[in-house]
Structure formats: C-alpha cells, structure tokens
Amino acid sequence: MRNDDQTALHRATEQSRAAMSPASGNPSLATRRRMLKSTAIGFGQLAFASMLAKESAADNFAVADPLAAKVPHLPARAKRVVFLFMKGGPSHVDTFDPKPLLDRDHGKPLPFDLPRVLFAPQGNLLRSPWKFKQYGQSGLPVSELFPHVAQHVDDLCILRSVHGTNPAHGGALLKLHTGSDQFVRPSMGSWVIYGLGTENENLPAFVTICPTLAHGGVNNWGAAFLPAHCQGTPIGNASLPSEKAMVKHIRNRRLDLTEQRRQLDLIASMNRDHIEAVGSSQALEGRLNAFELAFRMQTAMPEVQDLSDETAMTQRMYGMDDAVTADFGRQCLMARRFLERGVRFVQVTHSDSEVQWDQHGNLYQGHAKNAAEVDKPIAGFLQDLKDRGLLEDTLVLWGGEFGRTPTAQGTNGRDHNPHGFTMWMAGGGVRPGMAYGATDDYGYYAAENKMHVHDLHATLLHLMGLDHERLTYRFAGRDFRLTDVAGRVATDILA
Amino acid sequence: MQFAQWLADTSHPLTARVYINRVWGWHFGTGIVASTENFGKLGDQPSHPQLLDWLARQFMQSGWSTKSMHRLMVLSSTYQMASRHEDPAVTQRLAELDPDNRLLSHFPVRRLEAEPIRDAMLAVSGTLDRTFGGKTVPLRNRQFVFNHTSQDFTRYDSRRRAMYLPIIRNNLYSLFTQFDYPDPTTPTGSRNETVVAPQALLMLNADVVLDSADAWAERLSKKFEEPTDRVQHAYVQAFGRPATDVELERALAFLGSEESGSFGRLALFCHSLFASNEFIYLR
Numbered sequence: 076m077r078n079d080d081q082t083a084l085h086r087a088t089e090q091s092r093a094a095m096s097p098a099s100g101n102p103s104l105a106t107r108r109r110m111l112k113s114t115a116i117g118f119g120q121l122a123f124a125s126m127l128a129k130e131s132a133a134d135n136f137a138v139a140d141p142l143a144a145k146v147p148h149l150p151a152r153a154k155r156v157v158f159l160f161m162k163g164g165p166s167h168v169d170t171f172d173p174k175p176l177l178d179r180d181h182g183k184p185l186p187f188d189l190p191r192v193l194f195a196p197q198g199n200l201l202r203s204p205w206k207f208k209q210y211g212q213s214g215l216p217v218s219e220l221f222p223h224v225a226q227h228v229d230d231l232c233i234l235r236s237v238h239g240t241n242p243a244h245g246g247a248l249l250k251l252h253t254g255s256d257q258f259v260r261p262s263m264g265s266w267v268i269y270g271l272g273t274e275n276e277n278l279p280a281f282v283t284i285c286p287t288l289a290h291g292g293v294n295n296w297g298a299a300f301l302p303a304h305c306q307g308t309p310i311g312n313a314s315l316p317s318e319k320a321m322v323k324h325i326r327n328r329r330l331d332l333t334e335q336r337r338q339l340d341l342i343a344s345m346n347r348d349h350i351e352a353v354g355s356s357q358a359l360e361g362r363l364n365a366f367e368l369a370f371r372m373q374t375a376m377p378e379v380q381d382l383s384d385e386t387a388m389t390q391r392m393y394g395m396d397d398a399v400t401a402d403f404g405r406q407c408l409m410a411r412r413f414l415e416r417g418v419r420f421v422q423v424t425h426s427d428s429e430v431q432w433d434q435h436g437n438l439y440q441g442h443a444k445n446a447a448e449v450d451k452p453i454a455g456f457l458q459d460l461k462d463r464g465l466l467e468d469t470l471v472l473w474g475g476e477f478g479r480t481p482t483a484q485g486t487n488g489r490d491h492n493p494h495g496f497t498m499w500m501a502g503g504g505v506r507p508g509m510a511y512g513a514t515d516d517y518g519y520y521a522a523e524n525k526m527h528v529h530d531l532h533a534t535l536l537h538l539m540g541l542d543h544e545r546l547t548y549r550f551a552g553r554d555f556r557l558t559d560v561a562g563r564v565a566t567d568i569l570a
Numbered sequence: 571m572q573f574a575q576w577l578a579d580t581s582h583p584l585t586a587r588v589y590i591n592r593v594w595g596w597h598f599g600t601g602i603v604a605s606t607e608n609f610g611k612l613g614d615q616p617s618h619p620q621l622l623d624w625l626a627r628q629f630m631q632s633g634w635s636t637k638s639m640h641r642l643m644v645l646s647s648t649y650q651m652a653s654r655h656e657d658p659a660v661t662q663r664l665a666e667l668d669p670d671n672r673l674l675s676h677f678p679v680r681r682l683e684a685e686p687i688r689d690a691m692l693a694v695s696g697t698l699d700r701t702f703g704g705k706t707v708p709l710r711n712r713q714f715v716f717n718h719t720s721q722d723f724t725r726y727d728s729r730r731r732a733m734y735l736p737i738i739r740n741n742l743y744s745l746f747t748q749f750d751y752p753d754p755t756t757p758t759g760s761r762n763e764t765v766v767a768p769q770a771l772l773m774l775n776a777d778v779v780l781d782s783a784d785a786w787a788e789r790l791s792k793k794f795e796e797p798t799d800r801v802q803h804a805y806v807q808a809f810g811r812p813a814t815d816v817e818l819e820r821a822l823a824f825l826g827s828e829e830s831g832s833f834g835r836l837a838l839f840c841h842s843l844f845a846s847n848e849f850i851y852l853r
Contacts, residue, residue, distance in 0.1 A: 259755045279768075292740040299753055303764040323744060324768070324775040330838075335774070338842055341824050345846045348817070353679050353853045354654040354661060361765040362847055369770035551756070552608050 147540025152504020153470035163432030166479035167497035173207040201483035213508030220446035223454035236512025236521040239493040247476035252295040264420035265305035274417030277375040279308035283422040314428035392455035404452035436488035470503025495521035533562030586626035599680040607759030653853040684749035685732035695786035783841035
C-alpha cells in the first residue's frame, strides 16, 4: 500500500465504500462499473484514488488501478487467505469428527431417515477403521490419519457442522468456490480481490496451484461478471506434477529477456506515438504499463516457484525429501512464498487426475494414501507460517467439497455427504484450539451451530474485513453478493 | 407464437430499438442506450432518443436488414469522424463538457473484441482459413467436456475464422477469455474492455502470435527484397496506412542486419506490430 498519498487513499476508500454499498440507484455504482469496464488494469501500478478522476472530467486521464490495496469495511483480522482444498470429499468421521456411537452401532441401520436425495443406495453404519486420540492443550481429537496435523491442533478451529446443498462433485465444488451450484458466479477469491485489491504489483492477486479442471473447472477460480483483474491465475493443473506447474504464456519460446527487452522498447515507442496521435486514454496508457508488468512477471513468477533457495530443513519440514509428500509439499511451500510476497488469495488443490478423496470403495487404502500425502506438508506449512509470523494474519482454510456418509457404500466405502462435514480454519483471527458446531450422533447431518457454505463465506469475508452484505456488484440489473441472500457470520469462532 | 408475432410486429418500435441499439454499440463501443441489456426503469437513458427511434424505423422499413444498417452507420459522418480534434484546446474543452463522449463529438477509440484480434493476426499473416461451414473440432462428443480426470483434449489451434471455433463452456479459449470474452452461459449485451498484464503476456509469448508473426515475415520477405518495402507493406497491412519517416527509420534500425537465432528480426518486428496498440484499437 502506498503511503505517499493518504488523503487520496482516504477519498478512494470512501469511494469504494460508497460503491460497495447495496443502495440501489446509487450513482457511484454505475460510475464505478463504467470505470472498471474501461479502465486500465495492471497488477497494481497506479493509485485507486484516481478513479475519481474521470468523474471530474479531464484529470489528464490519470490511470486508475482497481487492484491497488483497499481499506476494508471492518477491521481485518486476516490479510490473506490460503485454501487447502482436498478434492473429492475427505471423510469427517474418519479424520476430525469422532463418533463413538458409530463404533458401537457398526453394522446396524442408520436409526433415522436418510436424505431425500441420495447419490447411491446406502448400506448400514460403518465404523471408522482409524482410532482417534486427543492432542494438545485443547485435547481435541484427531484420527490416526493426521498425526502431524494433530500436533497443531491447538492452532486449529475445527468446524464440524459445515453443510452444503449439492451431493455431486461438480455442484458441490462450485457451491464451495462460488456460492452457487446453478449459475456461473465469481469465485470467493475473486470477491476478495474485488474487495481488497492486492499488495504485490508484480504477481497475480489470486493464484490457484494445480487446480482441477474437472467439476466446474475454470469456473471455480473465474471472475464471472466481476472485472477481469479479479480472475484467479492457475498454475499448472491437477493432472500435472506440481514441479511442472507453470502459468500460461509466462515464457517466450525463443527470446531471452535481453532480446525481449529490445522488442518491448520498440512496442513502447510505437505505443507512445499512437497515444500522441489519438490522444491519451486510461486504456492506452494502461496497456503501456501492462507490458512492463508482464515483463516483470516473467521473472517474478519463476522466482516464487523456484524453491532452491529454501534451506534443506525447510524443504524437509514440508516433506519434500520424501516421494510420498514431495508433490503436495512443493505446492504448500510455493503457497507460502506467494503469501509472504503479498498475494491475497492462494488456493492449493490436492488432487491427482482422478477424484482423489472420493472413496466410494477402498476407504482404508484410499484415505490412508491421501492423508499420508498431505499430513506432513500441512503440518510443516502451519509451523512455517507460525515461525515467520505469517499465521497471525493469514487465514488457513482446509477441507473438501463435502464429507462422506457414516453409512457404508458397498462393503468398504463411503458415499458423498453434503449434509454435515468438517472443515478447519487456522490463524487469521479465528479462535484457536476449538471445535465449532456438531453433527448428529452418527455424523450424517449438521446438527448444532450449523454452518452452511454461505455462512462459511460470510465468515471468511468478515475475517478479511469485508461485510458480505455490503460487498456487492451490480450486474444484469441487480446487486450480486458472494452469499446471495443468505450467510451468517459465525461470531463464536472469532478470536 | 403470439409472442413471436408481437415481437416482430412493426406497429411498435421496441424490438427494433433494442436490436439496433446493439448494432450501434458494436460500431461505437457504447449503445445509444448504454445499458444494452436493460431498457427498463433501471436502465440508462438514451443519449440520442430521436436517433434511436429513427434508426429503429429505418431498420423495420429496410425489412429488418442488419447489413443495410451496418452500411448506414459506417457511412455516416459520425462514424467517419477523427478520434481527436487537431486543436488541443478543443480536445480539452470537449473532455470537460462531455467526458464520456456520449454526444460523439469525435470517434471513440475502441479496442477490437477478442475474435477480431485473433482473426486480424491470422488474416494479416495470410494464415486465416476462410472456409465456410462445417466442423472445426476433431473431437469425439464426450471429449468436449472434462470428465473427472482433468485431461484436456480441447484444441483451439484451428486457423478457421473465430466464429467457427467451438465454445466449450468449461474450457474457453484463453486468448478469448483474456480479452473479455463473456461468460457463454449468460446473455451479455456489452462486453468489458479491460487491460490486464496477462493479455500482454499472451501477446508476447503465445504460440498463435509467434506463429502468425513468422508466417507474415516469411511472406513479406518472399515478396520484397528491400527492408524499406517490407516495413512499408507491413504498416499498410497492419494499420491501413504507410509508416511515417520516423517510424520507418525506427523500424529499419530495429531490423538492422543481424539475425536473432532462428527467429528473424523481421518476424520479431511483425510480432511487435501485432502487440502494438494501433493493431488492436480502432480510431
């Protein structure tokens, strides 16, 4: 954030507040929309304050930058978010939500009604093959699947009552990422960027590392109707090893940077002449900047992704010395490097080119393998964030698109369960060492302090200092929100 | 059926107004009613209500011919106006009186949309395939969409015109999405016109841009011996005008005599023309 023009920034903040207020017919809304449509948008080179310029006519077409860091609605408890997404739906009753009655009543039918809509026929109750143990001062139970994460249980805020609306991967992914399983809507990361901008000018504001291209694919990090600068930037995808993950078009197949610099100078001089001829505009000036930023990104991105300057100890902490954990460890370490450079929203996806956590059968082998791949890297990541003082203002979110049924599918599997499942948060202003909400005795339905995906979003925005009811964008004649017409901040989990 | 008949009924101007406003927007960047998809109470007021109604009438009288409306608009003196007044004082005054240029005192400089950007590169380089009709994607039906494997079978390397490229909703062509191609699941009356760094990355490094520049440079060098002729011809092809003396001198200095690897200086020069503002902005 720039300090050299506090007054302008203050004005800009007022402006952005006005623009975000849901009052319909607010003239600043329309103006802002038009601004965003026509304005030059780089990765943060220019003051948001000058967005006011166009209203007061000819302020030499000073170029505005909607990506410049903005002051939030409320005091922010977290400055950045990292979402560790476990694709496929990890089972809550086998990880963070122990159910003694499930053990006791193993093999018996579920003693209450199944949901009206089922993905597949359900068998009887199936106990967890893993034992739970209490850890830390808080004594929160964690299963044998996550022995390393369990060491950090005092940092976790375990949300045991999350529920969604869609029992299929596609709909559930979209619901979790965008708040809607029916329509194409902006990703939660895009909303955060829209509300807060970014703090690093040379990197994208929202990156998603090895995202899945299936089940909503690009729509899970897309900006939909929000301006293009809110779009997530994918690095690789789920079918590639994280070592090969790259941003598209980040490298020229022929030119080295010196040659490219010469070319850029030529383009810049042509563009300046063009501006001279047709008159200055935000878009044309912005395009000059966009090329410079692109040029800088070409060195900035590989520099973040190059982990060779991390000490052997750090690399070991993330499990990069072990073939099982190396891939996800590299993703987490990359995430930390993005976060510490001011990238606002980072998503890390754990998925192979199948639906990784989707154990309709072979629960034991599948979940054991999946957990082994992420347990150590996540623990290392949390420790590293803590050691560097980043955990305080970084919100860590862990979870899948749904949980799994306590009843059996086949003999040794569990089906999708959006009706009650566990996610956890850490850092960023959430109360550490607590479990929030509960599912029923068997873990089928969220029962206590229920937290719908909309509530999760409202809480996430709140922690970032954004009021989910005021963070609106007018499109197709009405104001849209990440939380649509729902969402309740879970105030009990705020630190 | 009754609704359809009512829609196309010439006794009211509603349908023609909405449609012709869009056509106007395609040529001038903004419709006479700026909110092209919203003519209701919440929509914007028309900048020229009488013009809109006149156009709507003309449109119906011409037998709803889009082509004749295109002709009418591009032949108008408004469309042929320069994008800037030669007197800076006037320019300054206009910017004060009508900052958004809603009254069209000069032609609004506007960026090409995603499809023409691509097609223009291919056309200039001589690689655009102008075949009519037919299928463009060599994919089996279920390969169009992703299954759970994240395997990407989609290819956008066809050289057919952009209108023949497939619209695969969960894997749009990145060149298009970078240049504000709208979400195909929702009708969109007017597109965004953003300027972001990833667009520049794409113009600097994407295969389709580099390949087109190569093809163009090859054609130019086959056709013309003299560097001056190559540059002049390239300018005419790309910008519809010859290079000025300054531009020519700069281009010749850039071309020099050396070769940079396999990628010749001429190709690099052609590539730079593609990346320039003048190539993708109409004035």
